[in-house]
Amino acid sequence: MKTWHALWAGAALALSLFAPSAQAQILIGQTAGFSGQVAAGVKETTDGALLYIDSVNAKGGVNGQKIELISLDDKFDPKLAAENARKLIEENNVSAMFLNRGTPHTEAIIPLLDKHGVVLVGPSTGAMVLHQPVRKYIFNVRATYQREAEKAMTHLASMGITRIALMYADDSFGADGIAGAQKGLTAAKLTPVVVEKFDRAKPDFPPIAVKIAKADAQAVLMVASGSAVVDAGNALRSAGSGAQIVTLSNNASGGFIKSLGANARGVIVTQVYPNERAVTFPMVKEAQELAKAKGLTEISPAMLEGYAAAKVLVEGLKRAGPKPSREKIHAALESIKKFDLGGLEVTYGPDDHTGLDFADLSIIGTDGRFRR
Template identity: 90%
Template sequence: MKPWQTLWAALALALSLSTTSHAQILIGQTAGFSGQVAAGVKETTDGALLYIDAVNAKGGVNGQKIELSSLDDKFDPKLAADNARKLIEEQNVAAMFLTRGTPHTEAMIPLLEKHGVALVGPSTGAMVLHQPVRKYIFNVRATYQREAEKAITHLASMGITRVALVYADDSFGADGVLGAQKGMTAAKMTPVASEKFDRAKPDFKPVAAKVTKGDAQAVLIIASGSAVVDASNALRAAGSAAQIVTLSNNASGGFIKSLGNNARGVIVTQVYPNERAVTYPMVKEAQELAKAKGLTEISPAMLEGFAAAKVLVEGLKRAGPKPSRDKIQAALESIKKFDLGGLEVTYGPDDHTGLDFADLSIIGTDGRFRR
């Protein structure tokens, strides 16, 4: 082969490899893969990958496979914002996906708006991400306020009148308390104790003492992962036998395991149907894909990730063969009555809310969520 032929062959090979390596849609994710919410983050991401991997196995979206670039922010809002910057400005992701935490997601809003990057399915039900409507945020799950209100309504229906509120001193905690207060107002109740704690350095001993002194029949703990576990342990150590209730951000199998002997009877709100309710096509589909991967069952957290992935993929499909950031945002906003498999999602310029489904579950003696 002549020298010029060798050069052209090398260039052709390089071009081929370049084309192959870029035949993908890069999606960014920052979440606490380590730290207090690690168990839930892993399950939610695993659920999303169930669907994304299935789509990729069939050729991807418009001939391009989806690649999820996930960074660990250790559940630190500052690190979440820095990770988002790296993903958006350095890795040039087409969209952001499945972030975790209210202050964490809030911290990256300026970046989303500056670069016109859509965020699909933040794993938080904060009202601040719903109202006012954020142009680049597309929620999938229901709000924390809806969950907290439903939890209080349920307790009131059981004849429980003495309820304590324990919540993280951040935007997530404050948001959940607003929902709880709505439920209490409707039930003509006032909390016997309302205690906030430092999310970074919680001390639950004095909190548990005040709740116990108030003779609470139930305690709604608005916090994440290990904080709820530590609060539960402190309450039991203080002699409280109160019914413990928490929100869907803790709806993972890992959370149940971390509760140990205190798991049985804990009420956890849910924002998706029963993960064993195969009457919902989405649940059946997720179960079948999980089984194909050798998994025996799915968790509510996995179902949340699965649903978010379905919305992401639908947006990418509508964005066309060259899904730029602006095309993805417009495509997502065009979604109307998209059937996830028994639940519908609709967006528009004035509504990025997603679903409004809220339910309750209780952890059974077998360590599984029961409806």
């Protein structure tokens, strides 16, 4: 898939070859699963980013140059993500990469970032492997999955829930989330009643659901993406389990709620941004106003993630000057200290590309909205 932004960017690039007077563009590359199991969340994070990018372009762009986002669909396949990144970096000659999705997918493109000195801003993953050790060209914006999962376990324990099951995708994302959950359980002096992993590409949920039901689990943390959580939840209910379903912020989208259908109410989803209706945060109020101007009635947590990432990207481009080379953008991002996103601050340096540490919990209400 190539979005209209990509088509527009391609047309603008072609025009610039034949018309020297055409306005210069800053090309930014994105590879993400616009189709497949994470499509709903990817669309919302990208829409959130475009709220801010479009508003910047409407005011003349950055140092007189418009930002053009070239978005390619990797179908949530790490191999395709790497190939898309190669095309964007080597053929489209993008100045930076932005807002990709997935832990193994991000790991797959790191060699290209290192080879060409291209930064990746705001990967839509909270993988600890992207934080420690510091990845020179990756600038995280959101908190880690480990922090989210640990907070979720602490919350469940504080409610008196002791029989907790863990199920996770058999990949680096799943292992990362479970590591955080285990920290929280250890702190609460609890042992999970079931720990099961599944094949991300070909999951078989019914046998796992039966184990969880037989263990009489009161809650189950699902470290998985989009449709996998939906299918696992359906299998759980079919097996007769009424366990509280808990999942991480990678599923914090309105599309995810819709996909859950009748099983949506009561699902706990961790969050890495403030309440999307908390206008006391200037960033939230900004995003709401821009969304309203585009005819959108509300924003989602996933949109806020994209919006925040876009603010960091634009700040880096501004600091890089009128000719933002890849090297200048990297140096500019590392110079950011206490940058106010609108109620949340981001600081980077050679030894710190972590970004935010904000983590919270939400529950899906009867109205199909996240409640804090």
